[in-house]
Amino acid sequence: MALDQSFVGRTYPPTDPYEVGREKIREFAEAVGDANPAYTDPDAAKALGHPDVIAPPTFVFSITFRAAGQVVADPQLGLDYSRVVHGDQKFAYARPVRAGDRLTVTSTIEAIKSLAGNDILDIRGEVHDEAGEHVVTAWTKLVARAAEEA
């Protein structure tokens, strides 16, 4: 069933802050097998000009996708999450996410399309730090595949 076009442009309230921890970054870097010392060694990160260890570029998705959950789970939108797949993902960084950041995410529905029975939802997540400075924007395209004919 086609999603309600009137949701396009809707912005959800900012999330509570997510505090980025050194050990969480280490855990993520180990999970993707990335031994870059900028992720685990504060001195190595400082040598590159960062105040603390930084996170791998895709780390922030865990935070923005959790925030997008309030869109996905909005009963008024009526998305069938059991049929959702991740279509596209894009990030634009003002600076890398780093340990000590307290990040909030503001999610906006950018577009809703219907294509061959599939519902396509574009969500933009704006990530800001505690000082209100922009850190990264994440664009997530979700595709809810058409239900099979009964």
Added chain:
Amino acid sequence: MTAKIAYDDVEVGTELPAQTFPVTRATLVQYAGASGDFNPIHWNEKFAKEVGLPDVIAHGMFTMAEAIRVVTDWVGDPGAVAEYGVRFTKPVVVPNDDQGAVIEVSGKVAAKLDDNTVRVDLTATSAGQKVLGMSRAVVRLA
């Protein structure tokens, strides 16, 4: 930002060192825990098949995380990545054996942009299939 590659030293067509990334079921369980994405299609074969997949598949975001390593290992400083986007075109199917799957990633400089940045186009394949489309990063060089 301290990229170890100089803007003046690259040209359109410059190839980045290609890499291969193995992925087993254990990798996916570890990634699920670290990322918080516990969708059972990434660890439960019965569930994956019930929803029409050939087998357990890797998280798209795992593949995205591996592909950018070709760029971050090249520039040294991962903070040099200014933009990164992909389209998830085909799943990486991960069989339940000690081999798992392999993701092969290559990249080349596709355009030289303003402010010492370049656009790198990435190609990611697994089992001969292209698994990412429109996979592009903008990177700030020295």
